[in-house]
Amino acid sequence: MGAVSTFGEILLRLSTESSKLFAQSERLELHYGGSEANVAVSLAKMGVNARMISKLPDNELTEHALATFKQHGVDTRFVYKGSGRFGLYFLEQGSALRGSKVIYDRAESSFAKLDPKEFNWSEALGGSEWLHISGISPAVSQNAADVCLEVIKIARSFNMTISMDLNYRKNLWRYGKKPADIMPGLVRYVDVLLGDPATANLMLGTKVPVKEYYGSADDLKESYDALKHDYSNLKYMGMTLREVKSANHNIVGGAIYHDGKMYGAKPVEVTPIIERIGGGDAFMAGMIYGLINKKDLDYTVNFATMASVLKMTVAGDFSLFTKEDIESYMGGKNLGKIQR
Amino acid sequence: MGAVSTFGEILLRLSTESSKLFAQSERLELHYGGSEANVAVSLAKMGVNARMISKLPDNELTEHALATFKQHGVDTRFVYKGSGRFGLYFLEQGSALRGSKVIYDRAESSFAKLDPKEFNWSEALGGSEWLHISGISPAVSQNAADVCLEVIKIARSFNMTISMDLNYRKNLWRYGKKPADIMPGLVRYVDVLLGDPATANLMLGTKVPVKEYYGSADDLKESYDALKHDYSNLKYMGMTLREVKSANHNIVGGAIYHDGKMYGAKPVEVTPIIERIGGGDAFMAGMIYGLINKKDLDYTVNFATMASVLKMTVAGDFSLFTKEDIESYMGGKNLGKIQR
Amino acid sequence: MGAVSTFGEILLRLSTESSKLFAQSERLELHYGGSEANVAVSLAKMGVNARMISKLPDNELTEHALATFKQHGVDTRFVYKGSGRFGLYFLEQGSALRGSKVIYDRAESSFAKLDPKEFNWSEALGGSEWLHISGISPAVSQNAADVCLEVIKIARSFNMTISMDLNYRKNLWRYGKKPADIMPGLVRYVDVLLGDPATANLMLGTKVPVKEYYGSADDLKESYDALKHDYSNLKYMGMTLREVKSANHNIVGGAIYHDGKMYGAKPVEVTPIIERIGGGDAFMAGMIYGLINKKDLDYTVNFATMASVLKMTVAGDFSLFTKEDIESYMGGKNLGKIQR
């Protein structure tokens, strides 16, 4: 099986300890992440040959970041080093009704300043059968948006499958373009899309039906049918079904759409949530895992959902669970029990 | 707008880490607090000019305490330094069904040994339009009770508004007087009172109706009407509505009484509670904030309740939230969501 | 009143911090435990003269372990020192739906290599009126199983009361014998048995009725009647009633059977669970406490259940609560309230 390549920015995350405010913090926890990087780690832990394509500055933080990804088995040979800063964000961890807060600090990062010409794409994509990107990269800068379009076209020319997580971030998109100026041109090339209907409308300019709340996969069929109508290239669509009770308590299920049919995983209670961030990326990874391994879609949606649920029980952005770990909890087995 | 002055003892709190017992503790967390000091910090963070009047020993712990209050913007010029100990308490943090435990160690503190003559009250209260005290100070010693009466009378003579939080502490009141010997003489001067009906009866000797449980503001009207009948000087009364599910899980609402009418905030679930202490003080601060800024009472009770709810999501005694922070969660918005 | 002697292996537990995975751990928390040792500590804290009989290697970890037990008042004079390793296990702490994981590392331990001849039993048991063992010791090695039988017979000859916690551990029993080869021979001597019907069937080869779920003590009567029919020597039987909502949330009650009658404690919610391990041992200790002090069985089952519930609110394997601590929460009083 060929590799899955992900392309996107690697971020340094500096987060407050457990439920502390910035105002109370004497130290910050250091994690490396980024939506696409998280997908790569999750895939590697699931046993998939996963590769990251990105750019970072040439300093000790980059060495630390790469060591972190290598530790989890990700292929980092195509993370190029050059000028610019290490993009970072500060995270204040929420608690109960108080939500988490993000302060982005990504200006002038090595990734934001990418030049479409500087990558050797046939080398970087060589041996891959899948490319994964997200809607965060084109939100960072015009350069990054241009590179996204380029990599997607090249991947298409290599007959690779292309997945995208829409991932709308309202605090980005500051360089003069709106999502709907950019995203439709990218999504035209996509085979597998992660995103809810409201985000799709916002980023693609579509007008598919939107509901307040999706209690089960079937609630999404109408919307995904409409999206499929507009973007007939989309072979698979999906999303996590998430009801936010509080920062520490979500009810989490999942849905996949294919060929006019919905496949769903029954929502389960997740409380306490140790770390919310990365839950969607773990679902994305689970979905890629199922599709690339040609699992049936019932298995795939349950696998992806349980990957997402398990992710929320550990700190950091990554789902560190193997295929066996995830399967051991599917179907409601072993939940919360001591294994001894 | 004039300053709000608070008068009361500043305490050093030494608490066990998260859910540890004293029996398991190799270190203790150090916080400074005290009901009135907590109100001052909360007010300062809300943007009110807040001042503390108190007395502490002349040592490095006092310097540390004052730096802590200055950090949050409280005016500490009238915290006098002199003889005596730094009053302190040890706190064992509860968990689930196991409640927290307090060991008071306030004997011979600088505050307990206060001499009513030693303060220059016109200087200390100068520029203030509001005085806040609580029922804890008169519980500490006869000296402290005497000074409370003096400061209240002087504040009255300056036409200041006077608020009091009844705050019954069964482990204090050890110097030979009962609450009902002292408190009625003080409450006669009070404009704004925080306290539930049972506590009012216990501390004031009144016999207003008491219910087992107050699910909404309206459940309190009869009791507050009766209290208003006995103490016609009380312009506003209020309390948090708290159902204790466990040490980590409360359901919290709020109520304000004015002019024979009740104003309420709908109870919300707070779990996990990071720190229960200071929740009432944050409500008191929110109530003062609303009244001094002439907000309507619907806003005020919701603002005070959300201040109290947010307080419980952070460690330490203080509500560190700005007006904007609190308002951003009022009306059920944004609860538990990541802001990014 | 005579002492309660417990016989079993003392383990070094190395556990991940709060909800961390092994894969995320840079340090491990060090606790000493073991089912029988936990019972001894719980009893000592309840005010019972408690003694441990065991064997450990002659090194600094053993000195540390013994200091830990002495700290809580356990008599450690009969923990013999000799050859072999310190038996240990690694514990990955679960969270939400993710269960805890145990990696046992007990091969070649001083206890597993015990020689039945090496203990001076009349000295070790002298002054005891009660012997407590568990089904874990005979699971470790043939030697350990042999010593269990020997100590039980000697205790019987001394007219001591004998209690046993069945405690099935599927990852042990590796030396060629099955539970049903060994346990019936031991349980024949037992007066007080802790265990659920399914475990009894598995370990004793009985076929008593088994239910999916025991919501109250009465649900157990039929099964315990049947067990009593097979093992008429069993004077008291009991178990905790536990519904596992998640790794952090159980609903916990308790049941005792005697003379054809059930005595029950109403299940209560325990969330968050700080540490699940040791909950059963605390119940066992509470049951021994009640029986040895000739308390009535209603008191005993409620005392044992509350001991178990409180245990789950603290880290480590031990219930560190005194009789007064436990009684202060019985009957639903004070749950989750601050005592100040």
Place this chain on the structure above:
Amino acid sequence: MGAVSTFGEILLRLSTESSKLFAQSERLELHYGGSEANVAVSLAKMGVNARMISKLPDNELTEHALATFKQHGVDTRFVYKGSGRFGLYFLEQGSALRGSKVIYDRAESSFAKLDPKEFNWSEALGGSEWLHISGISPAVSQNAADVCLEVIKIARSFNMTISMDLNYRKNLWRYGKKPADIMPGLVRYVDVLLGDPATANLMLGTKVPVKEYYGSADDLKESYDALKHDYSNLKYMGMTLREVKSANHNIVGGAIYHDGKMYGAKPVEVTPIIERIGGGDAFMAGMIYGLINKKDLDYTVNFATMASVLKMTVAGDFSLFTKEDIESYMGGKNLGKIQR
């Protein structure tokens, strides 16, 4: 061999982490200590039957303190519980040229309020052959000074050996008496005295010769001869020889005087010092160990000095080293080497 009883106040110490200032501290480390208690722990670890006689308040901190002492094998049966506070002190840890700072908070402690009548001395001292006290107790309050005289007289009547560490503390002695008013009356009964000549003059009103610096035991002979002349009851005298290079670097030796002769241990460099406090108490314990076990004085002074040196390599007030540990370093062996 009979027990060694120590009489003195048990203190709760709250110290800053490593080199932090009070002004930088968010938490404090919790230790229990007190000069006489430290001697008891050191003796117990050396294998001597050691007992503490003292008084503490009846609360959870006392239970924690007693558990700590029991852990190290000290007999705590005669630590009486009653009214008053737990005496405590705050310690700011020094570093390099910056010295440590102590804030005493011992007013109104259970020990300071001792009544000479409240102890049953024949019970408390029963089975002891040695009593150890220090010059700190009579510095605390008149009551404490009175009890010191009483216990010393009773011990003398029981033919017990009496040791005293002069231990001058300039921040105590606040109740109206000077050391020279009290100490001579106590030292008249003492057999074994720890203290340097300058302290002796200050506390006893003697005028023995004082040197700036004692590089070896012999430098002390003239002073101790003179002290022996004034207090002919003193059979043994001794002190640590300490040159303070910085808070983290001392050069430490030791000296014992007996029968007109000096016995010395060669000074060694101790850097980094992990904890300076308790170094003198470890020497005292080592000296008692040697004398009670009838070791020769060359061994004794070297054993006591090495106990003191090892003490400084660990956190907390106690020397946690066994006889074998200490002996393994005597004579310059193994210093700083890995044992593997």
Place this chain on the structure above:
Amino acid sequence: MGAVSTFGEILLRLSTESSKLFAQSERLELHYGGSEANVAVSLAKMGVNARMISKLPDNELTEHALATFKQHGVDTRFVYKGSGRFGLYFLEQGSALRGSKVIYDRAESSFAKLDPKEFNWSEALGGSEWLHISGISPAVSQNAADVCLEVIKIARSFNMTISMDLNYRKNLWRYGKKPADIMPGLVRYVDVLLGDPATANLMLGTKVPVKEYYGSADDLKESYDALKHDYSNLKYMGMTLREVKSANHNIVGGAIYHDGKMYGAKPVEVTPIIERIGGGDAFMAGMIYGLINKKDLDYTVNFATMASVLKMTVAGDFSLFTKEDIESYMGGKNLGKIQR
């Protein structure tokens, strides 16, 4: 006495724990600093009315930074908030022979993007008699260099005393100018200069004599005479005398030049150094303290040197010592002794 205003960038410092490498770090310690800010804090702790003039982005980190400075008594009213990033740097703490490493991340900071027109200088400088700046600000960007020149000229027009710390940073000065293009124009206005001869030559283009090593103040006279010859406006010059034995061990003295005469403080050993950063700023603050309080220069150089030495014994960038703290160690008193 008028205030001392400092102008410069406030930085967020993210440093590894004690001696950890970036490659080993799971968390970073958070401090706020910056050479001029450090001087302001040191002065405030010494009792001088100190003010910071700067610019930061409008976010929660800025609120945290300002609270930190307010805590220590610094006037933060003239720290303007606006666009741009929070300038930051990453610090890997060295140990023994391994030096510390700094990764600057100051591009596009609010300060670097300063517009000379945006400050209201008469308001910001109002009530000040002294302005302090450093050679770091003009190294950041042309804008910052321009603002430095403007503020210096305005301060001169207000007859304020002007001090500058040359502070060469080889990793800055990246915007196309060399120090010698900019610094002479600024230093022309300076009264009090901190810097060694080699740095002066490098930044000012002078050719004053340079020695390998300055063991005492007198070794500097020739160089400072020459510098005074070129810049006759310099009334006082000074520097710390530092011999670097290792990252944890320096020998530190100090020197001041005035009117052709040298004043020196004898070097002392500082080991272990808890934190090297901020040592020069503490000296600068001590020098300003002495001059503004019209102390003689022998006192001043000894005060400044001891401030610098004490700084190195605490974590973080700030000297948190009062005038009394510093004086208590001057003249070699109390070094390393416990104060109890």
Place this chain on the structure above:
Amino acid sequence: MGAVSTFGEILLRLSTESSKLFAQSERLELHYGGSEANVAVSLAKMGVNARMISKLPDNELTEHALATFKQHGVDTRFVYKGSGRFGLYFLEQGSALRGSKVIYDRAESSFAKLDPKEFNWSEALGGSEWLHISGISPAVSQNAADVCLEVIKIARSFNMTISMDLNYRKNLWRYGKKPADIMPGLVRYVDVLLGDPATANLMLGTKVPVKEYYGSADDLKESYDALKHDYSNLKYMGMTLREVKSANHNIVGGAIYHDGKMYGAKPVEVTPIIERIGGGDAFMAGMIYGLINKKDLDYTVNFATMASVLKMTVAGDFSLFTKEDIESYMGGKNLGKIQR
């Protein structure tokens, strides 16, 4: 250039925090190490293609260990998984004159139970030009000794260079053989030997001259000449020159012997030592680095010594320094300086 393969046991190390005793430890730090594994990590960080050949049990700790090695770039494909325990050791960190203590717990480990037949050596060694082993493996068990001989012979048949670190461990060698029974048969095949003369005599049964202390490389010539005489196959010999001042303070140099000539690195002071363990392995790695890259021996001995010195400035067993890091300190440059 071909890979360097190391063969040896991978150990889990559980060590006390900084200077804590086992008796004081509530948690232990977790590191993975082992002499040969440490060499592999050091080489990988230096840029050499480094591979580990070993065996571990099939559990989560093994996954964690492998992730740790992958993070640093070591090839772990030939760490086989199977039955047995994870070999471990407990480390009590020494301080000042108190040495560190090791408790080995390696009985029944997967490595100790190795069967010489179970490895596919041509696969495992394929592509390697160098094999590194140490004298620890043959000390563990007869099986391990047998496998060592086998791998050495196969490596020889592949014309690989063979290096060995003698590494005597007195607490191992428990299976009935003495070093001199086994080691000569192995060393006969060795090209590059690390070890001091006394250890050589002890392990090889030679009688080469031994000195008390080696202050410079030349002091070793006579001994190494004699060893070369007995083992003419030894092309290079070497050792660190270490004077142990205390657990935290060593003076460290290095020596290499080749062709009858000595090459030395001047000893430097290393204080404080953050972690002593791994210092010799870093030297070994540096020596291999120099030889495999055909550096001259002056460079090589200085590179190896500086690698060893830098290793001691960081926690854990590994030298995490790149070639550039190490070279930047060679020749006495930059020692202890801040790089900013």
